[in-house]
Amino acid sequence: MGRVSDARKRLLEAAVDLIHTRSYTAVGVQEICARAGVQKGSFYHFFPSKRELSLAAIDELWRRIQERVIGPAFSPDLPPLARIERFFEQSAQVQRELMEQTGQVLGCPLGNLALELSTQEPILRERIETLFRAAERQIAATLEEAVRDGSAPGIDPVAGARALFAYMEGVLLVAKTRNDPDYVAELGRNALGLIGAPCGAP
Amino acid sequence: MGRVSDARKRLLEAAVDLIHTRSYTAVGVQEICARAGVQKGSFYHFFPSKRELSLAAIDELWRRIQERVIGPAFSPDLPPLARIERFFEQSAQVQRELMEQTGQVLGCPLGNLALELSTQEPILRERIETLFRAAERQIAATLEEAVRDGSAPGIDPVAGARALFAYMEGVLLVAKTRNDPDYVAELGRNALGLIGAPCGAP
């Protein structure tokens, strides 16, 4: 075949799918190769290790999150705060679709990997941390817009973005634990409270 | 030795420690036995499988969370909403201590296991879900008290408890990913906003 083969692409795709539906540790090089229709030797021609493949898979997962969740949610056809609400609705929708395909709530692929690997694979942990910060920056930009247009006066966009992002991850964690995709949309309705003044406080 | 041995207790303790600092998959039966000073055959005398040991470890982890976080946080020496704030502070304190011991933020042991195993080990997933619901009930009870004493008028204690619990898990997830124990206390300061009316909304 030579250099026109798409074996690398198929390996990456198999890794992305398998790692998202299961986990880093639960998926072996063998299984990734089988799903990609590639021999083990070829795997190690394209990737020096399972870890390196996973690094690429993390980037690809991030690309898909942008494409399927963050991009649609934060498009400027709605006022900024409504985009935050749509962020959770969009996320809920993706979880529902994945559940139809797999029978299970899979949660956030990066959140899953973060908890599984943070204490074990420093390189992967760092990469995920970087992507988390990028997500927070996107949320913060939207909150800054909300401050500018007066819909969220006096809030701290950076602190708010951090809280909202953590909340999203937590909601996805619990939804996965309950295996209930609707939980995401349900809890998403509380999200905007996170960025306001502590209105319920004494 | 006979029936006065504490081998079972040592196995459980080793499992709790190792699973918390690493993970279910990353820790093998062999390593648990080594740390407990017990032979493999003895392991399988006390536990029919690694899964059963882990079930017991999950219950023990829950006991410790009650003892070290939830108990102290929700003791009635403070007004109810202040207990919620203390819940995050207490959690932050535990993460700081664990970091001193291990060099890493370990996060919520049950949250870690939940993400790692929810799609792989239905029995463990169910047990964790049950414990999560118990935690939410304890938070809800505190919120009901806050409604009764007028400090949080008109809120839904059950929905608020779910949101607060998910937020806690999310905060711990991100703190672990950043390897920053102070992140827990920092984001905890936003927690009470979650239960109020959406004061920042348009």
Next chain:
DNA sequence: TGGAAACTTAACCGGACGGTCAACTAGAGG
């Protein structure tokens, strides 16, 4: 005191793990 039951010991099982290797094939470029 004796036997049953609880517990311990260490060797052992098949299989999966991540990773390596040497031989081979196929295109591209000189």
Next chain:
DNA sequence: CCTCTAGTTGACCGTCCGGTTAAGTTTCCA
């Protein structure tokens, strides 16, 4: 045309995995 190299193949490596086994040893209780 011939070589060079990217890519492919499948057997192979040592190690570790969860779990089993059979033969001990200790303790309890009759």
